Amino acid sequence: MYDIKWIRENAEAFDQGLKRRGFTDTSSASLLALDDVRRSAIAKAQSTQERRNALSKEIGKAMGAKDVALADTLKAEVAALKEQQPALEAEEKAAVETLNEQLAAIPNIPNSDVPDGADEHDNVLLHAVGAKPEEGGKRLVGVNKPKEHFELGETLGQMDFETAAKLSGSRFVVLNTRLARLNRAIGQFMLDMHTEEHGYSEVNPPLMVRDDAMFGTAQLPKFRDDQFRAGEDHWLIPTAEVPLTNLVRESILSEEELPRRYSALTPCFRAEAGSAGRDTRGMLRQHQFEKVELVSITLPEKSKEEHERMLACAEAVLKKLDLHYRVMTLCTGDMGFASQKTWDIEVWLPGQKTYREISSCSVCGDFQARRMNARYRTKDGKGPFFVHTLNGSGTAVGRALIAVMENYQNADGSISVPDALVPYMRGITRIEKAA
Helix, strand or coil: CCCCCHHHCCHHHHHHHHHCCCCCCCCCCHHHHHHHHHHHHHHHHHHHHHHHHHHHHHHHHHHHHHHHHCCCCCCEEEEEEEEHHHHHHHHHHHCCCHHHHHHHHHCCCCCCCCCCCCHHHEEEEEECCCCCHHHHCCCCCCCCCCCCCCCCHHHHCCHHHHHHHHHHCCCCCEECCHHHHHHHHHHHHHHHHHHEEEEEEEECCCCCCCCHHHHHHCCCCCHHHHHHHECCCCEECCHHHHHHHHHHCCCCEEEHHHHHEEECCCCCCCCCCCCCCCCCCCCCCCCCEEEEEEEEECCCCHHHHHHHHHHHHHHHHHHHCCCCCCEEECCCCCCCCCCEEEEEEEEEEECCCEEEEEEEEEEEHHHHHHHHHCECCCCCCCCEEECCCCCCEEEEEEHHHHHHHHHCCCCCCEEECCCCHHHHCCCCCCEEECC
């Protein structure tokens, strides 16, 4: 949400930010026109109430002077004004709701250093780490044509899409035996790393949240069709970003309490309404998946530094798994709705011969904080001011599993276990087809 006062005072900057986003559904002029209607409605309601208060005093004076005729005239006017009050209140409420509805549908304005562009083709490389294993190194030796993860998993007999479809339909998978264990190991490894080495506090949040929580992180109202409804009052979380960020909703924190850093390993649920026909094979785009989420709540002047720190924490996961990846700065046309700036980490998949997103780290400024009413006071008691929020994947468990399978595959179809995961696999170093 935006502060309409800020828009009024910074109309040109606001319009320029929306233009960079390619957002043409509204403008400062249309919003300020709605705000004028709102202010007019408020003024009329206040004027009517003030008139009623003044008349009440005049009635008292008329009664004291025993001027019954004047008192009756004044009472009639009060009664008429009272009859108008519900309509004026309804007009004010409608004006406020219309303005808020428009404001809620507007994406965050990009930072000045975000590259302009229309889509993923205009994203800009920040840096790359490591080398593709097929271009030399200790892995993929003897593998002439690397297989995709689903070919490997099905051949091993440990990745079952057919049974999953019988149970739940498309975009689900059943993992068995050691692949199931490897999936669990990856999630536990990442969560331990972020809590024990990177200073994030582990949280086990609810997997169902109410409308207000989804609105707070901006999944609602715009992305309603991408979510799974759970009964009348709840939604299944699309990511732990929702409950973790909302831990500070409707709160006033002290400066000393910031930053707050949270991490959680949870199932996530997405309807993928806008992805028909995309990534239908394999585990890349599922209705249910697991992810280790990173969320930071920080002071405005520290959010840039925190964004860089979060990216480094996510990158550390891929470095320990010895996976080749690159980091892309998303352009204005490819950023998420609530983001001011986003870095995507894209891991190399030899089977697909392409890079795929495995983590996305975003700084949202006070965009979500305003929707949640999350604020803080300074050490000297000034404020309250809105906090800044950040979120990132640390990383997506399923996609990390895919990356490990494709990058650690062997010529005989088995999969080597990365050194960092061997302790979580109880010493298992290779996943092979059961005899």
